[in-house]
Amino acid sequence: MSDVPEDANAGCPGTGSAGAGKASGCAGCPNQGACATGQGPPPDADxxxxxxxxxxxxxxxxxxxxxxxxxxxxxxxxxxxxxxxxxxxxxxxxxxxxxxxxxxxxxxxxxxxxxxxxxxxxxxxxxxxxxxxxxxxxxxxxxxxxxxxxxxxxxxxxxxxxxxxxxxxxxxxxxxxxxxxxxxxxxxxxxxxxxxxxxxxxxxxxxxxxxxxxxxxxxxxxxxxxxxxxxxxxxxxxxxxxxxxxxxxxxxxxxxxxxxxxxxxxxxxxxxxxxxxxxxxxxxxxxxxxxxxxxxxxxxxxxxxEKMHRVVVTGMGAISPFGVTVNALKNGLNEGRSGLKYDEALKFVVGSVPGERVEDRWAAGQQREMSRASMFALVASDEALSQANAQNLDHDETAVNIGTCMSDLEHIGETAQKVAEGQTRRVSPYFVPRILNNLPAGYVAMKYKMRGGVEATSTACATGLHCIGNAFQSIRYGNSRRALAGAVECALNPIALAGFDRMRALARGDQPSISRPFDKRRAGFVMSEGVGVVFLERLEDAEARGAQILAEVLGYGISSDCYHISTPDPSAIGAVLSMRRALGNASLDPVQIGYVNAHATSTPNGDSVETEAVRKVFPNQNIAVSSIKGHIGHLLGAAGSVEAIATICAMNDNVLPGNRNLEESEEDEGLNLLRNNSKWVDGHPKISICNSFGFGATNASLILKQF
Known part of the structure; x- marks a missing residue:
């Protein structure tokens, strides 16, 4: 009943019912007398x-x-x-x-x-x-x-x-x-x-x-x-x-x-x-x-x-198809723009980083040593630490978990060609370090002397959320004091595109609108590059040093489909378990979630399975759901971390991003698939769940709350 208070005793008949204050469920309620008179509970002056x-x-x-x-x-x-x-x-x-x-x-x-x-x-x-x-x-x-x-x-x-x-x-x-x-x-x-x-x-x-x-x-x-x-x-x-x-x-x-x-x-x-x-x-x-x-x-x-810790976000850094910085990402989403374009050389619509070449921030010798992904990770980490005012902290207890999905395939291909031609002396001495997935995290840790441990989770398109979630758990239960966490992806090259195209995973065409999550005409994803990194720390530490708190991490859940290397289980069991486990980890009821930042990549099967999962986890809520991949495409391993940052911005700016290019959907039964940017529904708590699902049947869900 609509007049039953959220925190009422079990068996409350409702403050406006004939049995108010008289039913057995009213016994012991401090408002029993007021309800029995028909006045309802007055505001508590205490x-x-x-x-x-x-x-x-x-x-x-x-x-x-x-x-x-x-x-x-x-x-x-x-x-x-x-x-x-x-x-x-x-x-x-x-x-x-x-x-x-x-x-x-x-x-x-x-x-x-x-x-x-x-x-x-x-x-x-x-x-x-x-x-x-x-x-x-x-x-x-x-x-x-x-x-x-x-x-x-x-x-x-x-x-x-x-x-x-x-x-x-x-x-x-x-x-x-x-x-x-x-x-x-x-x-x-x-x-x-x-x-x-x-x-x-x-x-x-x-x-x-x-x-x-x-x-x-x-x-x-x-x-x-x-x-x-x-x-x-x-x-x-x-x-x-x-x-x-x-x-x-x-x-x-x-x-x-x-x-x-x-x-x-x-x-x-x-x-x-x-x-x-x-x-x-x-x-x-x-x-x-x-x-x-x-x-x-x-x-x-x-x-x-040592395990009594709440975990908060105090810094964020990003590079996306909207540009370098979190503000570029936020402004692009708030304005409803597309960061995608057709690349004449690659022959696909892609989400490349516009403007400056990030590599030009480094000298020629450093460019030969480091991969593009390592450079991206350093730039985003600098931004996150600067926002958190944490550059000069003692980082002996700061962990780093910055992962990536794919190595530098183009560099591997070029090196393989040299070896095939007998030119092994021309192989770069930096070849092996450049293709190691943990080097972006390693460079960040070395720059800031972060001795709390270096990890680089690599779980396909769920990498970013797994990195943040694992870092969250490490801080929450006393294994780390703070962490830089997220993921980077720099795989816009002919080899990766050819591979995904042969899997029939990519959308074809020359218009940015081909990335259309949940739309009836969706036919594949658009590949992009970028990075998202967040600075996590204990709430008490953030408060003690007067840091601005951007959001609180409440819960984290993972699962596996055990169905197919690239196709989700049609029953949606993997996505359902991931979200329910995140809710359980946060001790939240589904009705407390106000927004789902969906993984939805614009693939026919993936989007359908995710909407089915959301309906099962959040029944009869008409919950707001959107994916930002219509704006910036699919950042593969970095998708979850960039989307978590976008979700934090949405909560703090009170603007939910719409599903760009969504015109007609067959997936919206029982869901509020946002067509356009919209304000948060009045009365809904600013608590969001972010989803990431990857090849290899791996799933992750992260719950964030406005602080």
């Missing part, structure tokens, strides 16, 4: 106060469990101590486990009192950069049972959110009651109204009886639009205090949390052992990290603390 309190808290993380006794509060307290081991970070715990508040005992401050002032409640200090607020501080007798009805519980949660004077906080960990009660609904409602929520950590043990309730927590998070950061399996094994031998504490019957996460496309962040020394430390209110610094469990908590 929300602005909560927003103000939380405006100085950078990261808010819910700690959830499906049932009690799995170590949720233990995880909260020790994760807080692990985060606070960095003295530059201010960490706080909010203990709203109303029926069993145990944080004061675990943190050694059970006898402390909360001070109230004109600024609100002051949290209890544990150490200079770690504070705690708990319901336990307000109870007269710690042994008394808390026998409160829902309204009082919800009121206390709201009071904690609006009256506690946290000050500047980097991480707030919220210890919640077990299960999925009305307290959770109220808490999530208030937090989401107050601003972005990093997400939830879900705690379990290996037993299936615990995992059953974890699956309910996962469902709760999806329905309430709470991102899931991952799952932590507690008490995965027992560590003997005498010999340090480990044994399984709860042998799994269904594969434990590891199998559940694999099936649900969730990240298993940690499998924590049980050490008796931890129980002793918590009972005594001691710092486990001080008393047991070398224990396996202490190290596991420190590793987990």
């Amino acid at each position: 929300v602005p106060k909560i927003q103000d309190r939380f405006s100085r808290i950078k990261h808010k993380i819910l700690i959830l469990s499906g049932k009690g006794g799995v170590g949720k509060s233990t995880l909260t307290s020790n994760l807080a101590r692990a985060l606070a081991s960095d003295p530059s970070k201010q960490v706080a715990i909010l203990d709203v486990d109303i029926c069993g508040p145990s944080q004061p005992r675990m943190m050694g401050v059970e006898d402390e009192e909360v001070h109230n002032s004109a600024d609100g409640w002051t949290p209890v200090g544990i150490q200079p950069n770690l504070t705690l607020m708990s319901i336990a501080f307000l109870l007269g007798d710690k042994n008394d049972a808390v026998i409160w009805r829902g309204a009082r519980k919800n009121g206390m949660i709201k009071q904690f959110l609006k009256d506690v004077d946290w000050g500047e906080v980097d991480y707030l960990l919220i210890d919640t009651p077990p299960g999925t009660s009305d307290e959770h609904i109220s808490l999530v409602q208030f937090l989401l109204q107050a601003g972005p929520l990093d997400g939830a950590l879900i705690v379990s043990t290996p037993q299936e009886v615990s995992l059953l309730d974890v699956r309910k927590e996962v469902s709760f998070c999806i329905k309430t639009k709470v991102p899931i950061l991952g799952v932590v399996e507690n008490m995965a094994r027992f560590v003997c205090p005498n010999c340090a031998h480990t044994t399984l504490l709860f042998p799994t019957s269904t594969g434990g949390a590891e199998k559940m996460c694999e099936d649900s496309n969730l990240e298993l962040l940690a499998q924590l052992p049980l050490e008796p020394a931890l129980a002793e430390a918590l009972d005594n209110g001691e710092d486990f990290f001080e008393t047991n610094p070398d224990s396996t469990l202490a190290k596991s908590f420190m590793d987990l603390a």
